[in-house]
Amino acid sequence: MLELIRVNKNFGGLPALNEVSFSLNSGEITALIGPNGAGKSTLINCVSGIIPCDSGKIIFKDQDISRLPAHKITRLGMTRTFQNFRLVPRLSVLDNVLCGLTVQAGRSFIKAMLRLPATRHQERRLRLMAQEALDLFGIIAKADWPLAALPYGDKKRVEMARAFVAGPDIVLLDEPVAGLNPEETAEIAALIKQMRRNGYTILLVEHDMELVMKVSDQVVVLDSGRLIAGGTPEEIRRNPLVLEAYLGKIGAAA
Amino acid sequence: MTSREKFTYFIFHHRAGLTVWGLAPALLFFPFYYDNPYILGITNLVAINVIIVLGLNLFVGYAGQISLGHAAFFGLGAYGSALLTVDYGLRAWPAMGLAALLVALVALLLGGPVLRLSGHYLAMATLGFNIVIFTIMVQWDEVTGGPSGFAGIPPLTVGPWIIDDEFRFHFLVWAITLIIITLCLNLVRSGVGRGLAALAVDERAAAGLGIDVKKEKVKIFVLSAILASLAGSLYAHCFLFVNPDTFGIFASVDFVIMVVVGGMGSVWGSLLGAGLLTILPEFLDIFETYKDIIHGLILVLILLFLPQGFVTGILDIIRTRLALKRRQNA
Ligand SMILES: Nc1ncnc2c1ncn2[C@@H]1O[C@H](COP(=O)(O)OP(=O)(O)O)[C@@H](O)[C@H]1O
Numbered sequence: 216m217l218e219l220i221r222v223n224k225n226f227g228g229l230p231a232l233n234e235v236s237f238s239l240n241s242g243e244i245t246a247l248i249g250p251n252g253a254g255k256s257t258l259i260n261c262v263s264g265i266i267p268c269d270s271g272k273i274i275f276k277d278q279d280i281s282r283l284p285a286h287k288i289t290r291l292g293m294t295r296t297f298q299n300f301r302l303v304p305r306l307s308v309l310d311n312v313l314c315g316l317t318v319q320a321g322r323s324f325i326k327a328m329l330r331l332p333a334t335r336h337q338e339r340r341l342r343l344m345a346q347e348a349l350d351l352f353g354i355i356a357k358a359d360w361p362l363a364a365l366p367y368g369d370k371k372r373v374e375m376a377r378a379f380v381a382g383p384d385i386v387l388l389d390e391p392v393a394g395l396n397p398e399e400t401a402e403i404a405a406l407i408k409q410m411r412r413n414g415y416t417i418l419l420v421e422h423d424m425e426l427v428m429k430v431s432d433q434v435v436v437l438d439s440g441r442l443i444a445g446g447t448p449e450e451i452r453r454n455p456l457v458l459e460a461y462l463g464k465i466g467a468a469a
Numbered sequence: 470m471t472s473r474e475k476f477t478y479f480i481f482h483h484r485a486g487l488t489v490w491g492l493a494p495a496l497l498f499f500p501f502y503y504d505n506p507y508i509l510g511i512t513n514l515v516a517i518n519v520i521i522v523l524g525l526n527l528f529v530g531y532a533g534q535i536s537l538g539h540a541a542f543f544g545l546g547a548y549g550s551a552l553l554t555v556d557y558g559l560r561a562w563p564a565m566g567l568a569a570l571l572v573a574l575v576a577l578l579l580g581g582p583v584l585r586l587s588g589h590y591l592a593m594a595t596l597g598f599n600i601v602i603f604t605i606m607v608q609w610d611e612v613t614g615g616p617s618g619f620a621g622i623p624p625l626t627v628g629p630w631i632i633d634d635e636f637r638f639h640f641l642v643w644a645i646t647l648i649i650i651t652l653c654l655n656l657v658r659s660g661v662g663r664g665l666a667a668l669a670v671d672e673r674a675a676a677g678l679g680i681d682v683k684k685e686k687v688k689i690f691v692l693s694a695i696l697a698s699l700a701g702s703l704y705a706h707c708f709l710f711v712n713p714d715t716f717g718i719f720a721s722v723d724f725v726i727m728v729v730v731g732g733m734g735s736v737w738g739s740l741l742g743a744g745l746l747t748i749l750p751e752f753l754d755i756f757e758t759y760k761d762i763i764h765g766l767i768l769v770l771i772l773l774f775l776p777q778g779f780v781t782g783i784l785d786i787i788r789t790r791l792a793l794k795r796r797q798n799a
């Protein structure tokens with residue numbers, strides 16, 4: 216489904232990603248873990264085309280997307296969330312989710328300005344899709360709220376709804392439970408599992424080991440831009456390299 | 470749903486259209502009730518400014534960019550119509566269309582490189598463009614008439630009617646303005662509009678939503694330039710005379726102030742902003758004398774305290790408060 220082959224990215228000479236290779240299996244959740252500054256967000260940014268990688272190949276749907284601009288990659292069927300919110304405070308909750316259907320809504324200014332019956336009809340269809348997504352993520356009751364009035368946890372849900380609403384082939388989630396309390400984290404975990412049951416392929420970047428162990432099929436571990444391990448959650452839990460590089464650091468920090 | 474709920478739902482769902490259709494008869498009957506040509510002259514100018522501010526608000530308020538050069542597009546439309554009708558003998562309506570097309574081309578050529586900039590740099594670049602166009606209007610006097618202006622522009626005609634007084638122009642210009650308001654309302658309620666709003670927040674995130682950021686910015690820039698050009702043509706055929714002073718950088722700043730007073734990204738706010746800032750100087754002498762100072766102060770105060778613009782800023786605060794209250798009660 217998605218395959219990274221020897222991907223490199225340097226920031227001012229310092230390697231943020233160093234010869235990273237791994238692949239995602241269709242219909243599974245792959246978790247990407249690693250200490251702060253390991254390069255996880257950088258990896259998601261490279262895959263989604265937000266920043267270009269320096270070398271290597273990223274194969275998505277039998278095509279090298281490593282040189283494609285972000286909007287083209289999205290149109291191929293890959294969506295993402297951000298570690299920090301990138302929602303539109305001025306729009307309502309529903310309209311924010313509708314932003315995830317920008318590709319489906321079409322790009323013609325003239326059609327949009329004339330709002331002919333076909334456009335109206337399509338808008339109604341997209342609205343239904345967005346409402347369904349809001350329902351799935353449990354925030355339908357707040358559909359017409361201005362985004363600014365939502366509590367933090369609900370904004371995370373809006374972001375997820377926006378990423379899933381278009382029915383993408385791959386979703387990249389960058390720390391979807393960062394800053395949430397254990398109860399909210401459990402709810403998001405259930406939602407992520409639900410999305411897997413619905414057939415989505417997900418790359419989950421996460422700090423929360425418990426969540427990762429609970430939901431993922433496969434785990435890959437990044438440390439200082441290098442991929443140091445990969446396997447099932449059980450294997451990763453027992454891997455001494457991981458314990459040292461990652462869990463050890465957490466232990467030291469705790 | 471009960472019939473009452475259905476009724477409220479209908480009103481809510483069609484609120485934009487209903488407001489336009491409510492405004493139309495009010496505007497239709499206004500001159501019969503109050504046919505003072507001086508007043509109509511001012512309200513006609515309001516309509517022309519509304520057209521520019523609508524376009525500029527899409528670009529500034531909705532897409533989050535900045536332009537201090539829209540008076541140049543306004544001027545190009547006005548001089549374009551003047552030259553094409555007087556020197557090239559074109560009829561007024563085709564001239565207006567051709568002028569708008571040429572302005573679109575200029576905006577396209579300018580937008581490509583300039584829209585890579587943002588913030589202060591974009592402001593300076595568009596300001597520079599305005600200065601260049603203004604200087605051409607003043608200096609190239611064998612074509613433009615120079616500082617003394619360009620006279621003898623023919624009035625518009627619609628079928629058998631010659632639109633040569635304020636009364637007739639009122640109907641024409643407001644009809645056009647209402648159509649453009651409707652088009653703009655449709656645009657902001659569409660996927661394109663939501664895309665522009667997302668782009669204003671964060672260009673990279675917008676690209677992640679599948680938006681071709683570079684292209685969309687150029688498109689909305691061109692659209693706003695076309696609207697300014699149409700307004701310019703209407704201005705030329707309204708006053709039958711144009712002069713470079715109308716199209717200088719202070720005019721550009723005034724348009725931005727109208728956007729800010731009305732509210733960033735608010736179509737109805739554009740109407741209010743353009744109305745307020747066009748009408749007030751006519752009635753308040755202090756406003757006229759110290760116009761530039763007052764405009765500057767308004768701009769600074771609003772941007773300091775309500776960066777989303779005056780009307781939208783206040784509405785947003787109210788809406789968020791209400792929702793927060795509901796959240797507490799829930
Ligand atoms: N835009 C950037 N410019 C320079 N350095 C960056 C940039 N983005 C990330 N880095 C650096 O790359 C490394 C990896 O960062 P990041 O991918 O955000 O880590 P993670 O998401 O795993 O916490 C860090 O050392 C960070 O300082």
Ligand SMILES: [Mg+2]
Nearest residue numbers: 255256257298
């Ligand atoms: Mg990160």
